[in-house]
Amino acid sequence: MALPENPIMFANNPLDRAGHLRGDEQWLAGQFASDTALLVPMWRLAPLVLPEIAPGEGRDVGWLPRAAFGDQLRPDSLVVFLGLNRRGKPLFAVDISHMSNPEDMGPFKGLGVFEDLRALAAIGDMPRTELAILAQAKGMLDWNMRHGFCAQCGQASEIKEGGYKRICGACQSEHFPRTDPVVIMLATHGDDCLIGRQKGWPENMFSALAGFMEPGETIEEAVARELMEEAGIEINSVSYIGTQPWPFPGSLMIGCMAEAQTREINMGDDELEDAKWVSRADVQSSMAGNGPLGVPPEMAIAFQLMKAFGKGR
Numbered sequence: 581m582a583l584p585e586n587p588i589m590f591a592n593n594p595l596d597r598a599g600h601l602r603g604d605e606q607w608l609a610g611q612f613a614s615d616t617a618l619l620v621p622m623w624r625l626a627p628l629v630l631p632e633i634a635p636g637e638g639r640d641v642g643w644l645p646r647a648a649f650g651d652q653l654r655p656d657s658l659v660v661f662l663g664l665n666r667r668g669k670p671l672f673a674v675d676i677s678h679m680s681n682p683e684d685m686g687p688f689k690g691l692g693v694f695e696d697l698r699a700l701a702a703i704g705d706m707p708r709t710e711l712a713i714l715a716q717a718k719g720m721l722d723w724n725m726r727h728g729f730c731a732q733c734g735q736a737s738e739i740k741e742g743g744y745k746r747i748c749g750a751c752q753s754e755h756f757p758r759t760d761p762v763v764i765m766l767a768t769h770g771d772d773c774l775i776g777r778q779k780g781w782p783e784n785m786f787s788a789l790a791g792f793m794e795p796g797e798t799i800e801e802a803v804a805r806e807l808m809e810e811a812g813i814e815i816n817s818v819s820y821i822g823t824q825p826w827p828f829p830g831s832l833m834i835g836c837m838a839e840a841q842t843r844e845i846n847m848g849d850d851e852l853e854d855a856k857w858v859s860r861a862d863v864q865s866s867m868a869g870n871g872p873l874g875v876p877p878e879m880a881i882a883f884q885l886m887k888a889f890g891k892g893r
């Protein structure tokens with residue numbers, strides 16, 4: 581892929597998802613049976629992470645050959661296909677949630693730890709491309725685990741195409757993995773931008789406002805609605821900054837800037853504990869760690885929005 585390097589966490593997934601091949605059951609079975617296949621075990625949606633070889637070198641995803649799973653790879657194991665890496669090796673994620681304590685018992689004992697993806701991304705001690713693959717693995721397993729039954733008739737559905745489709749055995753409905761769009765935005769007015777905070781966040785931490793898109797809405801309309809609902813701000817234009825896969829459990833964050841027409845804040849829907857306008861200078865100094873605000877972690881697209889604003893967007 582010839583896209584430029586993207587600073588957004590969970591972007592830059594390097595795999596060839598082989599969408600034109602994975603529908604062929606024989607091909608997929610052959611890839612899974614192949615000695616070159618690499619599988620990451622995921623326990624309750626947390627991937628296996630291997631320790632550093634030497635201090636400072638960073639940790640690795642627990643990509644294992646099929647044989648390393650022993651009898652924990654069962655005929656009914658939930659397995660999703662992730663894609664082919666640049667060496668053509670097929671990568672899969674396997675759910676091992678049935679195990680009670682895989683770090684201390686069974687075939688994965690002593691190999692490493694099963695770590696929550698959000699925590700892994702916050703620590704950031706593995707390559708970004710690997711974190712992007714884990715985001716895909718988490719999103720895919722999560723969706724398949726929550727969609728074992730047909731939304732149309734309630735009967736059990738069956739996994740197809742490596743997890744990219746489920747088919748209902750009773751009514752033949754097809755179901756596809758969902759991505760739920762969320763708009764996240766900074767309203768700007770001259771040299772100020774609008775930020776808010778929710779109850780329970782770390783003290784003094786502020787971030788961009790956000791909300792789920794609704795059916796029948798454009799991105800621009802969702803941005804305008806959310807800013808009106810949460811802060812009473814009217815806007816007159818929206819520009820797009822970037823998107824972030826956010827598999828908690830299945831969102832796509834759509835990062836935008838919005839030019840505000842009004843400045844008076846009116847927190848209507850109780851979603852926010854506080855909202856305020858802050859200057860570009862305060863955003864810049866806070867991003868540098870010596871300003872008046874707590875800012876979101878670097879892994880959040882809100883961080884990239886505030887960074888872009890600090891740089892003059």
Ligand SMILES: [Zn+2]
Nearest residue numbers: 730733748751
């Ligand atoms: Zn059905």
